[in-house]
Amino acid sequence: MSKNKILFDRVSLEYPKEPRGPKRWRNGENGSANGNCALVLENIDLAIQTGEFVSILGHSGCGKSSLLKIVAGFVKPTRGSVWIDEHQVQGPRADHMFVFQEGALFPWHTILKNVSLALNGLKDESERRQEARQYLELVSLEAYEDYYPHMLSGGMRQRAELARALAAKPDVLLVDEPFSGLDYLTRLQMREEILYLHGMLDKTTILFVTHDIDEALQLSDRVVIMNGPPGRLHSSRPIEVPHPRLLSSPVLNQMRNDIYHQLGVHVAL
Ligand SMILES: Nc1ncnc2c1ncn2[C@@H]1O[C@H](COP(=O)(O)OP(=O)(O)OP(=O)(O)O)[C@@H](O)[C@H]1O
């Protein structure tokens, strides 16, 4: 296998059509191709480098979340394989991977405790609290450390989740539409926070699923477009524009138009 951080090698996924749930990691069980299954992902080949920020765009239902679940080891591909650091993904690995998603904070813990739980390696509770406080400061939530998640606004909860991701210092960060529940202005602020996080964790490889083309253009090193169903790789294109990026620049305008075109979306209505 190659020296990529994440490698998708001819990954296909079928889900059973009847409501039994996906084929999961159970006694080495693998999905089987038969008439009772729906093909969700077909022959995905993709190589992602260490530290790369890759956004995945595609219409609803084309299999973006399923792709992330395979990388996270929650779902096993029916055919093909996913490799991280040249090791085949065989199931969930909490050690180097962090899944960033809405509603992931433990509601029964304060945000300080939530962040301290993400810290790896520190045994002493007061040390953990001390370090967790530093991460809350980075996202300007130090005044709210004793708040429970339900006492925070949506944007504050997302910033607490960012603090958790920073604390975990993951090798691989999987992000599935984290800001979809936020208002437009808060989403814009969260873009800044994500860029900041990527700057702090520059060795972390980020797979970022979004429906927001501008979010992808502003944040990522590369945009991968899927079509389907069944989900296939349509294109993979680097964005070689340094930060800070002006979305109205001619290069990004052109890329935006190309992406709309590839997704079959009409921008002039
Ligand atoms: N547990 C499951 N069992 C059966 N089918 C599933 C399951 N999870 C997802 N699917 C199907 O797989 C297909 C892809 O779903 P997925 O959630 O990966 O799409 P998506 O691209 O993330 O969509 P969205 O943009 O709406 O989040 C859909 O047709 C969906 O119905």
Ligand SMILES: [Mg+2]
């Ligand atoms: Mg999804």
